[in-house]
Amino acid sequence: MNNRSIRYPQPLAQGDMIGVAAPSSGVGESLYHYLEESKRNMERLGFDVLESPSLRHNIKCVSASKEERAEEMNEFFRNPNIQAIIPPWGGEFLMDILPLLDWEALKTLPPKWVMGYSDISTFLFAYTLITGTASAHGTNYVDLRSNALDPVTARWIDVLQTKYGGQITQSSSTHYQSAWKPESPGFNLDTPSRWKQLGHSEDADTAVSFSGRLIGGCMDTISSLIGTPYAPVQSYLDQYCADEGTIWYLESCEMNAGDIYRHLWQMKQAGWFAGVKGFMFGRPAGYSDTADFNFTDALSSALGDLDVPVLYDVDLGHVPPQLTFVNGALGKVAYENGRGSLEMAFV
Template sequence: MNLHSIRYPQPLVKGDTIGVAAPSSGVGESMHRHLEDSKHHMERLGFNIKESTSLRNNSKCVSAPKETRAAELNAFMLDPGIQAVIPPWGGEFLMDILPLLDWEALKKSPPKWVLGYSDLSTFLFAYTLLTGSASAHGTNYVDLRSNELDPVTARWLDVLQTKADEEITQVSSTHYQSKWNMALPGFNLDTPSSWKQLGATEGKHAPVRFSGRLIGGCMDTITCLIGTPYAPVKDYLHQYCADEGTIWYLESCEMNASDIYRRLWQMRQAGWFVGANGFLFGRPAGYSDTADFTFTDALSSALGDLNVPVLYDVDLGHIPPQMTFVNGALGQVSYEDGGGALHMIYV
């Protein structure tokens, strides 16, 4: 029996204030125009924007010293006048601020939506595990600078406007972006998309259905939390997932096939995958094979004997577009013939 219930933030409504803080990398001057475009887009949607002091700075991969970054995120998370926090993008060293955050206050304060991916998943992951509050792994603030978002990315707002005890469904993309071009206002979705099932023969993908509580993030960053106080995965599984099990959604950036296998092996040995009912893997970014050892070899070596569905090339992570995954929500995944859907229930 689950011992606790996930806490869901109040849904975003017009007139709410979104805090834009940079707890990892900030935004250098050459990219400030993107912040302005994102701000204008958010204001057109009816939201107010409040920027942190360090947002428009960046030096040595961070917006400010760790003490400043932690203080700014703490302030935004605990400010009742801010209803959501959406950082500009990820970065490299968010883990430095975790020991400096006021976790007791975060546990006691009303939850609020935090949206992002890449290094931001380091905070999202810890926030959900430590406080039992839902968090949203999806697009970042800078990628919301276009007035015409693609149908998959645009669902971020629907996800954050869904109330506790309500449900929402997202469907897979038809095309993804093969290369980044920040000169464009949105994504250049130039390559046909197709989710794939590990172990399935090409053209013979049987329909797949599985469910569980969603948890995951960027493997490059969340695996640095293994063995620290900021990743009590076993406690989370016992307290929140005992009845339903889990769906792990994972993506990678800058790792080759061997790196991916090593990270998955470590996660499994740490007990993270106990009770897993299935896995979703995003299209790997910055990826290369290792000799004749490939991405699917890594997945098979790490997870093949668990006898649960493993889907890959999912709309998730550093190769847009991506669905918005809510850590803690009850997820139901359906897949058939290269297409997929994610149904989330906020219970």
């Protein structure tokens, strides 16, 4: 049996305060209108917004010094008026703040929802592994500035409003965005979506289901934590996943096929995939093949001998839209003929 239970934050409710901190990149003056548009939408939904002091700064890829960024996150966790923390977006160097966070306090303070992706998954990953607290890998603050969110993105609020003991199911998108158009709020979903199963042709009639506790993030950033105190994966597997196993959800940004293979190889050698029941990979962003070695070659080379289902081109990560994945939740994935669903139980 599991030795401990995952801690889940209280469901987000109208009247709650959302803290907008920038533990990685901040927002320069030319993009302040993104923050204003997102704030208006949050207030329209009934939430108050509190910005961190460094949010509206960005120099050399970060909002402030690592000491300032860490203290702002520590303060937001200590602030009893803040129920959720949603950074504006990711960045490059969130790992610098991990040694400066008050981890002992984060283990005992009331849990709070933290949501984001890209470099924010560096924090989410460490936060769940170290403290046993659920965290939400999903859309970022500035992408919530549209008045009319697509059906997949819009489920973020339903996920964060799910109670302990509750369940929520999300379904795959019908279309995804082929290119970024940041000048327009919302996503330009212009290309038909189709989830795929490794080892089967794209038009094959296939079906598969698998379940396990969810964990994952952006491979570009979480892989940098291998061998550090901020990725106690084995402890997480032993304490929370001994009965159910895991579902790893992963995505990449700026990696070619060779990079993806090397990162997955390193994760596997570090023991991260012990007890895995299945994988979900997002549509790769900034991607290119390596000679005659492509994305599916990378997945097959790294994971083919594990004999578990591998889904790819899933709604996850840098190619919108994306489902909201909760680290620590008990997930059940159902896939059939290019469509899929993710059921999460907060237990």
